[in-house]
Amino acid sequence: MYRYDEFDRDFVHERVAEFRDQVARRLSGALTEDQFKPLRLMNGVYLQLHAYMLRIAIPYGTLSSRQLRLLATIARDHDRGYGHFTTRQNLQFNWIALEEVPDILEKLAGVEMHAIQTSGNCIRNVTADHFAGAAADEVADPRPYAEILRQWSSLHPEFTFLPRKFKLAVTGAPHDRAAIQTHDIGLQVTRDASGALGFVVFVGGGQGRTPMIARKLRDFLPEGDLLAYCEAILRVYNLEGRRDNKYKARIKILVHETGEAAFKDAVEAEFAQLRGKTLRLPADEVARIRDYFAPPAFATLPPRSAVFDRAVASDPEFALFAARNVHDHKMPGYAIVTVSLKPIGAPPGDATAAQMEAVADIAAHYSFDEIRVSHEQNLVLPHVRRDDLPAVFAALRAAGLATPNAGLVTDIISCPGLDYCALATARSIPIAERISQRFADLDRQHDIGDLKIKISGCINACGHHHVGHIGILGLERKGEEFYQITLGGSGDETCAIGEIVGPGFSSTTIVDAVETVVDTYLALRTSPQETFLAAYRRIGEAPFREALYAAAG
Incomplete structure (x- = not known):
């Protein structure tokens, strides 16, 4: 997992201190709600029907056990004992007291988390395939690129006040588990004929009142051009996107009204101006970031597990779970486990503090201390030995998290x-x-x-x-x-x-x-x-x- 460097730590802690002062001024009446609104939105705080809501960023859906345990603590101490995982791989707390938000953000900063750019007309939380780094069909792990995009886009001075919110998603496999064609920019990691890594680039997808599927701008963008090309797209959008009507302000409308060919020409012209003048993604920097996502210390295991096979044969409940919630891993003897947050008759995507702690414990013991959040509002244990699957199932069942419905009609x-x-x-x-x-x-x-x-x-x-x-x-x-x-x-x-x-x-x-x-x-x-x-x-x-x-x- 990516770990904060000195800049990250200072940046996040300074933002917490700044927002603490802003909250104090709002509570004292020195700021009106209208004056406070843009300040709180920049820190992921919404005013909902009944209370303030805090939306916490989980970049590319990756969490450590330590981070998930803190989210459980926040749920217990500052909310009503649960949190809601969203389709943007974020977590929302829906019953937060405004005066407690700075303390919550300070606690989050202590485990390398924040709520920056989870709202507002800026580049939002960058999402990725929740099976990244584990999927059997993966060309390459997309998370290093998602992290590079996160660093590049955080408080980018040119793109902090876009015509409308902007969403990026990255997948590393031909089978798209990140819904990249529904995003403003969608990137699919691929290789060219020589084996070099690059990206298929999609632009202009989105849902809302005018749903559109993204258009393919590039069949292959070389890896080193990632930031320059994304910057070219965003520059065209920032200059030409509509600001007179928020319902027509997304890039999908610009692509539609301009025409795919004309929009592509504008991006390519901007890219030609930027290339060589703006930041080119250096190979050594890609390697440095990729090192943070190095595979864990997998053991050499046989592809079949006698323990798993016996459990399937003897336990019908486990067999159902294995059929739906256990997925192929790229390493022999390992599997990916979907933890369904869709129990029958309960709100989709909700997890109690106790359940978060249970998943954190299971991940620490059985999945190299790693958890993923999917855009389908479930959790994922990405690296579990097949021999350990019966024990993981038993622990999940004890926590009320063993519903065997991944991808089925009740996985809503x-x-x-x-x-x-x-x-x-x-x-x-x-x-x-x-x-x-x-x-x-x-x-x-x-x-x-x-x-x-x-x-x-x-x-x-x-x-x-x-x-x-x-x-x-x-x-x-x-x-x-x-x-x-x-x-x-x-x-x-x-x-x-x-x-x-x-x-x-x-x-x-x-x-x-x-x-x-x-x-x-x-x-x-x-x-x-x-x-x-x-x-x-x-x-x-x-x-x-x-x-x-x-x-x-």
């Missing part, structure tokens, strides 16, 4: 919705809870197979509903909450925006509508091996639309 992504968010127009969490209860039967879940349900409580799409296989958007109509269904979305390398299907559904009928969609798929699939997304792409929306309208009467 959901924003906080109207229960917390001042922008929301409908509730998300209760809908997610009721859907998971409707599909609680594990045999049924496993029969349905891979199915991603994603729920947003407003058009801002923090629940990524546009790229859900089944997407649900909560809206307000004449004082009532109702829900719109989209089908066929995907956030992976086959990225697609879902199509609106069927009428709007009330909060009392939306779960029935989801079940109608699932039952229609089960009736029309060619075999149990044909996934929901494959079936939808084969047969189209018509049978689903017909079934939904029939169910609605």
